[in-house]
Amino acid sequence: MQRVGVFVCWCGSNIAGTVDVEAVSEALKNEPGVVFSTNYQYMCSQAGQDMIKEAVKEHNLTGIVVCSCSPRMHEATFRKTAAAAGLNPYMVEIANIREQCSWVHKDILTGTEKAIILGKAAIAKVNLNAPLTPGESPVTKRALVIGGGIAGIQTALDIADAGFPVDIVEKKPTIGGKMAQLDKTFPTLDCAACILTPKMVDVAQNDKIRIFSYSEVTDVQGFVGNFEVTIKKNARFVKEDICTGCGACVEKCPMKKNPNEFNLGMDNRPAIYIPFAQAVPKVATIDPNACTMLKKGKCGLCSKVCTAGAIDYTQKDEYLQEKYGAIVVATGFNPISMDKFDEFAYSQSKDVITSLEFERLTNAAGPSAGKLIRPSDGKHPHTIVFVQCVGSRCDACAQKGKEYCSKICCMYTAKHAMLTRDKYPDTEVYVFYIDVRTPGKNFDEFYRRAVEEYGVKYIKGMVGKVTPEGDKLKVQASDLIANKQLHIDADLVVLAAAIEPDKSARPLATMLTASMDTNDFFTEAHPKLKPVESPTAGVFLSGACQGPKDIPETVSQAGAAASKVIGLLCKDKLTGNPCVANSNELMCNGCSACANVCPYGAISYEDKEFRMPDRTTKVRRVASVNPAVCQGCGACTVTCPSGAMDLKGFANLQIMAEVDAICK
């Protein structure tokens, strides 16, 4: 039993006006554990706080109940007071007799009666309080960024700029991501490479940043401030530190006919390759599926021409163990597969392409050196049909595509249409849309320019079918505004394919115990107030892995994520919330129900040897809560049938004592 002091606040007349504070402090005097009870005008004032401190000393109080305003207002204040008086700050309970009593009840009798009951509940609880100490854990001052697209690049640069080391893990041979494949960027039409590649160089030259390209994260252990990550560096058969990126090997490689991923397979690359001229790191990579030396042990030409001696056919995959304080997920997106949308004849005609393929076709570094041609015959297309929302905003029951809006397609399609009309004014450009969505700075102006200045023909309606016929693509569509069917003979059809999270995101989420929505986008900790934090402490979200985003949004989110990481890494130690779950191992069944409901992945299991009541020893699987990760929601406590899992500060017995006190 505690020695409880009760302090009833008048809050001027705010409380005293509707609650007889004298009667309250008098009534609470005889409650179990109470050794001192008083009232005062302003408990939160310096004088009030001093009164508490003195009473703690004089009456050897071990627990404090303040009957005052909401704990949301002054709980922190009174906890500090208690600490100053030498008490554990968590030995304080507040009875909310202002917001939830004096302010909502008019009658002084009712108000007083209720205030007494609320006071009793707080006393009943404080009698069962235990001193709590927040756990502390050290912080590894290094961040990991998973994904080296613009989101990852920006995040890494910002973190490095604050002076913290950062590692980028990128599964492709180069960083740069989707942005590196783009031609121009909306709405300003500056060239993507011109603004991205300097940043890539910055990354390469920043001595705080390490790039693990052609690498993957294969395991994540630990928790906020203390992650242990296993990174698999895939063998690229070229010594990264020696290769100068001169390209001699690429030129000499005899195995030239391999689809070039960077150009989405629209042209070929050799077995040894550098994805594009500005690649970072600018290092060659051997495709083991294409290289005859690796497959059959014959050739070895690249090794011969490499004056640096960087080629190493014996290279093996390498596993690195690294420690991090924070992890940023920036795994990005991909256009969805067009397999289920064969009404647009994507598989039947080379002249039906996706928007990303269109980007490559119009890019000066692309397969056609920037000349807009039909992939089938290299001719200049005169009629181009853009189809919007291919796979976006689909009906859930359609069993194909995505229900969400991919967000970026309206704008890039307007860009494509405008650029086409700008460069090739003789081209007829049609855009079929459901809605045109342009909420963004200068976005609507941009779209209107496409329509008004460049004469792009926007038609509200969907394309029903595309049929290749001779060298034409018969496009059958409906115009919903004119309410008629349209038949267009197109030379090129461009599909604005929906975008989806990268396939690597799901297994990564499992490793990180970060949650995902049904579309495999990472879930943010709070949709409004914590948009770049994942619910798992220490894991942050950057870019399209969290939801479709354009570049400006991605960059701002990347910066936000970086600032959160910096905030975390600045700390030497993390102080946890002491009101965390804890498991009584003797009662734990090891059933995993608590781990199933934990939103933070704070619960793990270990096999421990126990001396059982029947004098035998037994190895049992028991839950253990990581207090640095637990946020104290209590979901686990209710799911535990044996009651082994309880929540400090809001324990089963404490809440039941409150119930009892209120109901008696």
Added chain:
Amino acid sequence: MRKCKAEKLNDIFALIAQDMTLYLPVDTEGGAAFTKWNENVKYSESLNTVRSPKDFFFPQTENLMAFKTEGKNIEIIDTRSETEDFAVFGVRACDTKSFDVLDRVFLSDPVDSYYANRREHGVIISVACTRPSETCFCTAFDIDATSPQGDISVWKTETDVYFEANTEKGAALMEKLSALTEDCDNTAVESAKESTKAILSRLPLKDLKLSAFGGGKTMELFENEAWDELSQSCLGCGTCTFVCPTCQCYDIKDFNTGNSVVRFRCWDSCMYSDFTKMAHGNNRLTQKERFRQRFMHKLVYYPENNDGLFSCVGCGRCLAKCPISMNIVKVIKKIGGKTNE
């Protein structure tokens, strides 16, 4: 000996119920149970009630006292209510014998006044068995199912009901029933007894022998290796204990009502893991120990302290109700060894 016509039995009940509460076995969804008599309930002919009549004298829960605090003062309240007179009709011979077992526990010094009070106010009207069941083994305890004890013994034939008072209490009650009953001799009763005895002699458990048990056998039986096997599938529930007419263990607990603290006692079972838990912990840590305790108590410890009287009356309730069909008969046969072959 007095008798009345079988169809008059309900009138007898009505007459008894005029002065006291009358309980008798009635068939319910849960099997036969002692129920308060009223004109609409029907006396059950079934052999055993699921719960034994010990409930009337030693109820499952019973308030002993209460405490109330006023300011810093504590007030102690006697929660005992005056017990009214009551009669229990239809108690079988085995169950009447169980009161001997309970009396020795509760009425020996110091007398349990709660129990004594109820015993004083209760009249037991036993009924002789006519259709024993295969689970019956009262014969092993020398109980004559055809001559039940109690304040009044009753025999039923197809046409008549016969009464014989055994105690003053019983005689007093019979006196009240004199208008509805008439004097008679015991020929019909004796012949009924004979035919029941014929059945008793055919019971499958009739040869159960207890010679291996009794006072003084503690050292011999305690370490018997059969306890392991017998107890291995015991679930540790309290079914056997709670349906048993002779089990008498209880726990005393406090319940905080918010306004006062009620001290009550409730049945406890030695099969439970926390039974007789003390400051140092439990003294029987495995189910084997708990299982052994139950049967050693019934067959060895109790007789040792009570002139050889076994704390089992062979009613067979535990045989019928154990979830895994482990029971005292199996224990007697296994541990008793050769005597039962």
Added chain:
Amino acid sequence: MQKITREQLIDKASKLLSNGTVSCVLGWKLGDFDYDVTPAVFNTVEELNEGFVFNDFCGANFSKYLVAKTGKVDGKILVFLKPCDTYSFNQLLTEHRFDREKVYAVGIPCEGMADIAKVKAICGEGVLAIGTDGEKMTVATLYSDEPALIDAKDVLAERCENCKSKKHVAYDELLGEEGDVIESNRFDEVAKLEAMSADERFAFWQNELSRCIRCNACRDACPACTCEKCVFDNPTSGVENKSPANSFEEKLFHIIRAYHVAGRCTDCGECSRVCPQNIPLHLLNRKFIKDMNEFYGEYQAGAEVGMRAPLVDYTTEDLEPGEVFDRRDTDA
């Protein structure tokens, strides 16, 4: 009634014991009467031949025994599992309650188990011997010269009348033929109660639960109730209680017990089988199962290892607690 015989099981168990696959056998042992069957561990072929039994009264679900026994035996335990037992088996594995490697599970077909109370209701007390002959049962009693001949299906246990599956969802080896999941009418009785007025339902349960003597047989036999320490036995839990002191505590125990096994209860029916007071406890568990099926989609606990029970899962579109009643009110 059973298609598989005692001899077949003994034969299988003896082989597995002899070739060292298992070190002991969890099986049924005959008692004094044909219906008087006790779960037991058999260590040798001799013990099997002497005491092993398999008949229409081998209802006990062995899965729960594995929790305690697997920790105490060297080598593997052979366990015979009826289809319904396999669901409990899987559910316990889902909850990591025993080591699968320590068990050799042999699935055996089950034609439904008999309820001795039903036999006695037809044939009377004094049952001396029960034999089976195909679909018929012969029951010899103290009180009839000729054994009574009764239909086996008339004495099926309630849970077997409403059998949900003849399919084994877990085993290392299967004896006999595999069956199917069955369309059962097991929720009919729940639906009947739901259709009653609240007053009627209250009266029904008040009557049923008032018989509870808190012997804990339901809990102790339940293969989902495997807590190291039950909250009702734990003096530090704040809800410990030992007796049904009044109608509130009768309800509290059974509501909370059903809630704690909700989503984990495989509907094996052991609770009702073992209740000495014939309280239809399965109707509480089935209510939860029926509700969760209706609210969150069909879910059979134990159908697979590793499934996530409805109460430790959610969707953003779940119905609101208030809508539970709206639904029913509009259905009615």
Added chain:
Amino acid sequence: MQVNEYKPLIVAFCCNWCSYAGADLAGNNRLNYPADVKIIRVPCSCRVNPMFVLRAFQRGADGVIICGCHPGDCHYTSGNYYTRRRMAALFSMLDYLGIEKERTRVEWVSAAEGAKFAATMNDFVETVTALGENKRLEDLRCKK
């Protein structure tokens, strides 16, 4: 005013982040609701164990209401989704046992919904008052 007017006892479990703040807001705006409502603060609605609900009834509550953040807005991302399933199952079971379904309620009240909090409590108190005393889930020992 009648002297012996029946006053129900209502226990309201409010999550710290939304509903408790909503109740505070009702106070800030001086929105009245009956003093029969007594609030217990929990970190999240998912902290509410069915045992607490039954405990309240045992000890004399006539109605129990659980308030949490709106679905999707949980401070802990998913706590209230679990609450929703748990309480749907529990309330349905209580109803199955014949306990008046109007005595239990779950309501989502955000920190901005002071008015909703007060209105909800007014409505709930009215509903429970109409039902009268909780007789079906009471523990007579706890009656005064």
